[in-house]
Amino acid sequence: MKVVVDMNKCQDHGQCVFAAPDVFSFDDAGRLAYVPDPDDALRDEVEEAADVCPLQAIRIEG
Amino acid sequence: MTGRIVVAGGSMGGLRAAEQLRAAGWTGAVTVVGDEPHMPYNRPPLSKEVLAGRAPFASLAFTPKAAAADVEWRLGTKAVGARLDERTVTLDDGSTLSYDGLVVATGMRPRRLRCPGPLAGRHTVRTLADARGLREELTRPGVRVVVVGAGFIGCEVAATAAGLGVGEVTVVDPLPLPMAGPLGDLLGRALLRRHERRGVRFALGTGVTGFEGTDRVTGVVLGDGTVLPADVVVESVGSVANVEWLQDNGLDLTDGVLTCAQLRVGGRPDVVAVGDVARFPNARYDGVPRRVEHWSIPADTARHAAKALVAHLLGEEREPAPFAPLPTFWSDQHDFRLQSFGAPVLGLGDVRVLDGDPDGDPEGDVLVGYHHTDRLVGVVALGGRTAALDAARYRAQLLQQPALTA
Structure with a gap:
């Protein structure tokens, strides 16, 4: 599974960090960081993160 | 199938x-x-x-x-x-x-106000058509706006109207502070100060009893008899x-x-x-x-x-675990944001400042925790874009929350 976040859209709401903390986190500067190729076992929580992104900036491929 | x-x-x-x-x-x-x-x-x-x-x-x-x-x-x-x-x-x-x-x-x-007066010039914001119609009116020069209801929609619309440079914008609410219902007094006071510093006026502690005007609204009559001149009214009084x-x-x-x-x-x-x-x-x-x-x-x-x-x-026997979501919300107003995780409304009786000083720097970031029987049930951050970062640190604590008894 491949995760792509449109960082031009992202506004640091952090909803994805709550939904899928194994994949999304804030770095020390407060910017979103994420695992671009998470294990398929995490698909449910990544899909939830994509659904609850206020800017709909998270895309899942494959 | x-x-x-x-x-x-x-x-x-x-x-x-x-x-x-x-x-x-x-x-x-x-x-x-x-x-x-x-x-x-x-x-x-x-x-x-x-x-x-x-x-x-x-x-x-x-x-x-x-x-x-x-x-x-x-x-x-x-x-x-x-x-x-x-x-x-x-x-x-x-x-x-x-x-x-x-x-x-x-x-x-949207719930509508039932008090007497003309309907023309009164708006709600729920659909795209609503927003387009309201925008058309807000962009007329010097327009005076009265927003009825200081909740999420009301505060956001007031902020947007102020940003558009309308003649004046006043928010009316029977409660003494904006967003006091979902957030409590502490953040309500902080919000009030931030809105006022950005040119939004408030008429709080009073309701609306009627609208003036014949063909379309020209004023909003408050409970104490005051009349606020209005070219545009936004009703954001729940749903x-x-x-x-x-x-x-x-x-x-x-x-x-x-x-x-x-x-x-x-x-x-x-x-x-x-x-x-x-x-x-x-x-x-x-x-x-x-x-x-x-x-x-x-x-x-x-x-x-x-x-x-x-x-x-599909005839499956298994019963899913009971529904137990962690609610979240945010609200963008002017140049600041409210970001909430959990259910602050269940902890309004015990509100604690977790970070920042709401009575100090009027523009500083503030993180507030809401507690029920001494347990954290919600956090709300008020501030800039990184406010969510502070709130997110409480994720584990909010999710580990054992079930409360009523």
């Missing part, structure tokens, strides 16, 4: 329900009925970017998941009746749809559940539609409810059924309700 699931409601809740029915393994027909002419779109920008003229409609439309590509959309029509014993839904074009499973996702509509179509089926429709912990309606395994129309118990908290109007709820409820409905239709 044969059979059909009807989803009544074509907004985000209807879309997420259709997608989650497929994710849960339903391969039969799915028909979504929606009264707006548009495919599902994102509503939060209506009171902000759309009103400010910064977001075209194309940027609001959701991209449906590929698995939901074969869903049938019946737009521009709505459910006006249902006979749950016979598994049928009647539409306003006179047709009747039979179903094997039904998803109630008809959402809310009403769209449940009339479900009447005469023996359901509890006193505030939305009552569901069980599996989001089933009226003890019927073939009917579930999603979105803000669903009044559901949250097993994470006290189990008291409540409607929740936050943006995260349609996705959360759809995920759970679709599993419960499809499990029944």
Whole structure:
């Protein structure tokens, strides 16, 4: 599974960090960081993160 | 697989329900009925970017998941009746749809003020058409705006209007502070100060008793007799559940539609409810059924309700764990944001500052914790874009929260 976040859209709401903390986190500067190729076992929580992104900036491929 | 699931409601809740029915393994027909002419779109920008003229409609439309590509959309029509014993839904074009499973996702509509006076010049903000109509009026030079209701929509619209450079904008509310209902007094005071510093005026502790004007509104009459001159009025005084179509089926429709912990309606395994129309118990908290109007709820409820409905239709015995979402919300106003995780409204009696100094720097970031019986049930950050970062640190604590007793 491949995760792509449109960082031009992202506004640091952090909803994805709550939904899928194994994949999304804030770095020390407060910017979103994420695992671009998470294990398929995490698909449910990544899909939830994509659904609850206020800017709909998270895309899942494959 | 044969059979059909009807989803009544074509907004985000209807879309997420259709997608989650497929994710849960339903391969039969799915028909979504929606009264707006548009495919599902994102509503939060209506009171902000759309009103400010910064977001075209194309940027609001959701991209449906590929698995939901074969869903049938019946737009521009709505459910006006249902006979749950016979598994049928009647539409306003006179047709009747039979179903094997039904998803109630008809959402809310704005509550209107019933006091006397002309209707022209008075607006609500729920649909794209509402936002477009209001924008047209707000962009007239020097326009005087009165916003009735200092909740989420009211505060956001007031902020956007101030940003557009309207002549003046005044927010009226019977409560003494903005957003005091969901956030309490501490953040209410901080919000009031920030709004006032950005040119928004407030008339608090008073309601509206009428509107002046003959053909269209020219003023708003307050409870104490004061008249606020107004060219445009925005009514943001809460919402009403769209449940009339479900009447005469023996359901509890006193505030939305009552569901069980599996989001089933009226003890019927073939009917579930999603979105803000669903009044559901949250097993994470006290189990008291409540409607929740936050943006995260349609996705959360759809995920759970679709599993419960499809499990029944496929004859599976397993019962999902009770629904226990962690609610979240945010609100962008002026150049600051409120970001909430958990259920602050359940901890309004014990509000503590976790970070920052709300009485010090009027523009500083503030993080507030809401407690029930000494346990953290919600956090709200007020400040710049990184406010969510502070709130997110409490994720584990909010999720580990043991169930409360009522």
